[in-house]
Amino acid sequence: MKDNCICVLMVCCVCNTPLHGLDFFVFLCFSDVNSNSVAQKIYVEVNNTVPCVRLLNATHQIGCQSSISGDTGVIHVLESEADLEWPLTKGPNPPYMILLESHLFTRSIMMKIKKESSRIAGVTVVVPNTSPSEFSPHTTCPNENTGVYSDTYGPHLAHCNTTVWNPLGNGLSYEEFDFPVFSLKEDKQCYYDHNRVVNGSAPQYPLCAMQLFSHMFAVTDTATCMRRNDVINFSINPEMVCDPLGDFNVWGSIRPYNRSQLGHRDNESVVMAAARLDSRAFFWDVSTGAEGSISGFVTLLAAAHALRDVTQVAPPTHNILFAFFQGEAFDYIGSSRMVYDMQNGKFVIDLDNVHSLLEIGQVKRLVDNFQSSATGANFSLVEPGVSQPLPPSSLQRFLRAQNIPGIVLADHRAAFNNKYYESYYDNADNLNLRYPPNMTAEEQLEFLTDTAMALTEVATVVARALYKQAGGDGTQVDNIKADSKTVTQMLFGFLVQANNSWFQALIPPELKDMLSDPPDFYVGVASSSPAKAKPLTRLVQFLLANLTGTATNLTQDQCQKPDDLPDESVQMYSYLWVQGTVPHNGTEKGPFCVRASVRLSQALSPAFDLGEYASRNYSTWTESRWKFIKARIFLVASRDLEMLTLGVGVAVLFSSLLVTYFISTKADVLFSSAREPASAAY
Amino acid sequence: MTAAVFFGCAFIAFGPAFSLFIFTIAKDPLRVIILIAGAFFWLVSLLLSSLVWFIAMKATNAQDLNLQKGLLIFGCMFSVILQEVFRFGYYRLLRKANEGLAAISEEESSPISVREMAYVAGLGFGIMSGAFSMINTLSDSLGPGTVGMFGDSQYYFITSALMTLALTLLHTFWGVVFFDGCERKRWWVIVAVLCLHLVVSGLSLLNPLYVGSVPPVYVIMLLMAVWAFFSSGGSLHNLSLLWTCRKSNAETSS
Numbered sequence: 001m002k003d004n005c006i007c008v009l010m011v012c013c014v015c016n017t018p019l020h021g022l023d024f025f026v027f028l029c030f031s032d033v034n035s036n037s038v039a040q041k042i043y044v045e046v047n048n049t050v051p052c053v054r055l056l057n058a059t060h061q062i063g064c065q066s067s068i069s070g071d072t073g074v075i076h077v078l079e080s081e082a083d084l085e086w087p088l089t090k091g092p093n094p095p096y097m098i099l100l101e102s103h104l105f106t107r108s109i110m111m112k113i114k115k116e117s118s119r120i121a122g123v124t125v126v127v128p129n130t131s132p133s134e135f136s137p138h139t140t141c142p143n144e145n146t147g148v149y150s151d152t153y154g155p156h157l158a159h160c161n162t163t164v165w166n167p168l169g170n171g172l173s174y175e176e177f178d179f180p181v182f183s184l185k186e187d188k189q190c191y192y193d194h195n196r197v198v199n200g201s202a203p204q205y206p207l208c209a210m211q212l213f214s215h216m217f218a219v220t221d222t223a224t225c226m227r228r229n230d231v232i233n234f235s236i237n238p239e240m241v242c243d244p245l246g247d248f249n250v251w252g253s254i255r256p257y258n259r260s261q262l263g264h265r266d267n268e269s270v271v272m273a274a275a276r277l278d279s280r281a282f283f284w285d286v287s288t289g290a291e292g293s294i295s296g297f298v299t300l301l302a303a304a305h306a307l308r309d310v311t312q313v314a315p316p317t318h319n320i321l322f323a324f325f326q327g328e329a330f331d332y333i334g335s336s337r338m339v340y341d342m343q344n345g346k347f348v349i350d351l352d353n354v355h356s357l358l359e360i361g362q363v364k365r366l367v368d369n370f371q372s373s374a375t376g377a378n379f380s381l382v383e384p385g386v387s388q389p390l391p392p393s394s395l396q397r398f399l400r401a402q403n404i405p406g407i408v409l410a411d412h413r414a415a416f417n418n419k420y421y422e423s424y425y426d427n428a429d430n431l432n433l434r435y436p437p438n439m440t441a442e443e444q445l446e447f448l449t450d451t452a453m454a455l456t457e458v459a460t461v462v463a464r465a466l467y468k469q470a471g472g473d474g475t476q477v478d479n480i481k482a483d484s485k486t487v488t489q490m491l492f493g494f495l496v497q498a499n500n501s502w503f504q505a506l507i508p509p510e511l512k513d514m515l516s517d518p519p520d521f522y523v524g525v526a527s528s529s530p531a532k533a534k535p536l537t538r539l540v541q542f543l544l545a546n547l548t549g550t551a552t553n554l555t556q557d558q559c560q561k562p563d564d565l566p567d568e569s570v571q572m573y574s575y576l577w578v579q580g581t582v583p584h585n586g587t588e589k590g591p592f593c594v595r596a597s598v599r600l601s602q603a604l605s606p607a608f609d610l611g612e613y614a615s616r617n618y619s620t621w622t623e624s625r626w627k628f629i630k631a632r633i634f635l636v637a638s639r640d641l642e643m644l645t646l647g648v649g650v651a652v653l654f655s656s657l658l659v660t661y662f663i664s665t666k667a668d669v670l671f672s673s674a675r676e677p678a679s680a681a682y
Numbered sequence: 683m684t685a686a687v688f689f690g691c692a693f694i695a696f697g698p699a700f701s702l703f704i705f706t707i708a709k710d711p712l713r714v715i716i717l718i719a720g721a722f723f724w725l726v727s728l729l730l731s732s733l734v735w736f737i738a739m740k741a742t743n744a745q746d747l748n749l750q751k752g753l754l755i756f757g758c759m760f761s762v763i764l765q766e767v768f769r770f771g772y773y774r775l776l777r778k779a780n781e782g783l784a785a786i787s788e789e790e791s792s793p794i795s796v797r798e799m800a801y802v803a804g805l806g807f808g809i810m811s812g813a814f815s816m817i818n819t820l821s822d823s824l825g826p827g828t829v830g831m832f833g834d835s836q837y838y839f840i841t842s843a844l845m846t847l848a849l850t851l852l853h854t855f856w857g858v859v860f861f862d863g864c865e866r867k868r869w870w871v872i873v874a875v876l877c878l879h880l881v882v883s884g885l886s887l888l889n890p891l892y893v894g895s896v897p898p899v900y901v902i903m904l905l906m907a908v909w910a911f912f913s914s915g916g917s918l919h920n921l922s923l924l925w926t927c928r929k930s931n932a933e934t935s936s
Binding site: 670 | 684686687689690691692693694697698700701702704705706797818819822825826827828829830831832834836838839840843847911914915916920921923924927
């Protein structure tokens with residue numbers, strides 16, 4: 001413990017602060033007698049800090065960085081853009097820590113701050129309660145260098161020359177800041193007490209200041225940090241500097257594939273259906289992507305569920321493979337990996353086996369003004385002309401490798417309808433997920449929202465389209481209907497509360513802690529084993545397994561070792577032991593074993609396997625490592641007081657040296673009558 | 683607050699103790715031993731008294747704030763009493779050691795007088811007490827922040843250092859006066875030292891009145907300095923001798 005450095009005697013040091021003059025340490029305080037110290041009088045630790053971290057790719061580093069011992073600045077609450085003058089030029093107490101309301105977190109303000117960053121220690125953004133009218137920190141042209149359009153292929157369509165997909169994007173997520181930027185809960189009391197600027201005059205010391213720690217280890221670009229990673233074998237203090245982004249893709253199929261047979265399959269033609277899982281935001285690990293990705297993959301999960309029964313009864317000619325890609329926000333990590341695996345015979349099928357691909361993009365607004373009484377599809381599908389390029393989608397990676405017929409289903413003809421693309425505000429409110437007031441969580445779980453009904457319509461259409469595309473029996477098409485209860489439960493689980501009874505029933509009992517709120521959809525750093533995949537990925541894996549697989553009678557031991565049984569094969573299926581529901585009427589269903597042809601495949605960019613860290617073809621995104629990230633608030637004293645203290649100290653030291661020397665040389669004169677008293681008999 | 687405050691407070695708190703150590707103690711190994719043993723005695727007294735307080739605190743209800751405050755005051759007083767008891771115990775030990783030293787020395791008498799031992803013992807108590815007072819606070823003064831967020835005075839570090847300085851010197855003077863009182867069997871001296879020590883410690887119970895508790899302590903320190911000077915053989919005559927000696931030196935040299 002820092003605050004008991006000299007305490008060899010543990011007992012007295014449990015109670016600490018010095019009351020100078022008091023001969024042992026107890027802190028006289030009126031709240032609690034234990035565990036107080038001087039540090040607690042000084043610093044207030046800020047909880048729940050959300051930093052902006054550094055990400056690197058082949059050419060750039062983006063994100064934010066603090067110095068290794070933290071950045072301290074006097075807090076200044078910005079009231080308007082004009083108010084920037086005070087911290088940037090006029091204020092007498094630099095460096096400043098700027099506190100922004102979320103509506104002031106704009107590109108122009110951040111760029112101005114970035115230019116004068118010598119006077120700025122950092123920026124904190126107050127966590128907002130309501131969303132602004134529009135905000136997207138992503139670029140205007142997402143994934144423009146790794147799609148299918150390039151200078152050699154459709155140059156008039158590349159780099160958003162024809163269609164700007166994200167016109168509201170201000171590109172803040174892809175800027176580099178050399179000061180820390182944090183997102184914190186509002187705490188302006190200290191500022192109002194100490195730092196207010198009255199009539200243009202400077203506030204008096206002591207001033208309220210904040211210190212932010214978010215030191216990132218990696219610099220420059222991915223090639224540099226991966227090279228430094230490799231050096232750790234020879235250094236005394238091995239410490240990795242950065243990690244590649246990635247996770248696992250979830251895929252499943254109607255008819256199972258033997259996973260030990262990889263590469264091309266003769267006479268096999270597969271209809272693929274794809275959706276993306278991940279999203280991102282400016283700050284680390286707080287993205288939701290409700291409209292950007294959740295609407296898409298929930299629809300696909302519902303479609304897969306809808307196809308389960310009809311494909312048992314009347315199997316289609318072609319197989320249907322559902323793929324959920326992770327890491328698509330960062331130059332298509334998941335889909336590029338799957339295409340690479342297909343090209344190199346590392347996947348159960350290869351590109352020649354792919355018949356066509358249907359991708360579900362952002363589909364929230366496909367069904368506007370949903371009428372609950374109407375039946376049938378309430379929307380019509382419109383195909384834009386051939387001059388319209390494909391939006392950023394996983395299909396582009398497949399097309400980059402091979403000409404495959406494909407469709408991207410989206411609710412926007414040209415620019416996105418999503419006003420909060422890849423931002424913190426793309427949440428349940430953006431999807432208009434409304435529940436009546438005064439409902440418990442369980443009741444909300446079951447409630448059929450309008451959004452859920454809308455997405456169910458889309459899922460039904462998608463399922464029917466897939467079935468027909470796969471050559472299914474035309475008479476069966478009308479029997480295909482997506483289940484709106486499933487859709488609304490999925491939306492509730494992913495957007496409101498993951499720890500609900502339905503999700504708990506789908507996963508193994510020991511993974512219950514996975515359902516923490518709120519679920520985060522940032523792809524994060526890659527891990528080597530599927531057991532360590534992100535909670536979102538595993539949740540989608542279990543969902544797909546439960547929705548497309550069958551319940552079996554296997555016991556738990558048999559579920560873990562199904563090869564002992566004659567009919568089961570771990571090569572063809574995966575066997576998952578799940579919790580099962582506990583209905584309220586007491587008939588315990590209990591855990592059971594689900595058999596499904598659902599697997600995880602690694603979603604790590606091929607650039608890292610090939611060692612091409614400066615690759616232009618594949619995603620090269622890495623995330624820097626850091627030691628700790630924290631923030632604290634305290635008062636700072638004026639420089640004058642500090643120098644005064646030092647001056648007084650030096651004066652005391654020198655004068656005491658002089659006086660002591662003088663007295664000790666004259667001691668015989670001063671204490672001359674030092675006669676020993678008669679030695680008493682002690 | 684920063685390195686400036688750290689060094690400033692360190693110099694204020696430990697400057698005089700450091701200079702006393704360098705010029706009067708460091709050259710004589712016997713004095714060093716007595717100093718360290720004195721510091722150890724103070725440490726043991728602190729350990730025992732805080733043990734008593736800790737047990738009392740744990741055995742009672744931690745939520746009852748008035749009781750805890752009362753226990754604190756009791757603990758403070760008990761610690762002061764125990765320190766003086768240990769000072770007396772150290773006196774007895776040093777007297778015994780003195781006879782032994784006299785026996786083994788080549789000269790007739792002991793190489794160190796009781797007065798010197800009194801001074802060194804007092805300084806030992808003072809240094810250890812000062813260290814325990816100040817090191818904790820010093821380590822927190824290195825960070826960028828200063829005290830004041832919760833309404834405390836922003837002069838916390840300076841007043842801590844000044845109090846530590848006063849306390850170190852006070853322990854030295856108390857040591858001198860105490861041993862002298864024991865030698866001459868003047869028990870009222872011991873009682874007076876004990877009472878003054880209680881007063882000084884009690885002043886710190888007035889916290890968070892940090893700045894206000896410093897002047898009375900300095901007044902007491904000055905009074906104790908005068909008392910210790912006179913009880914260790916000084917007199918006004920010596921002071922005037924010193925003055926004229928310097929004057930005559932100045933005359934003869936000029």
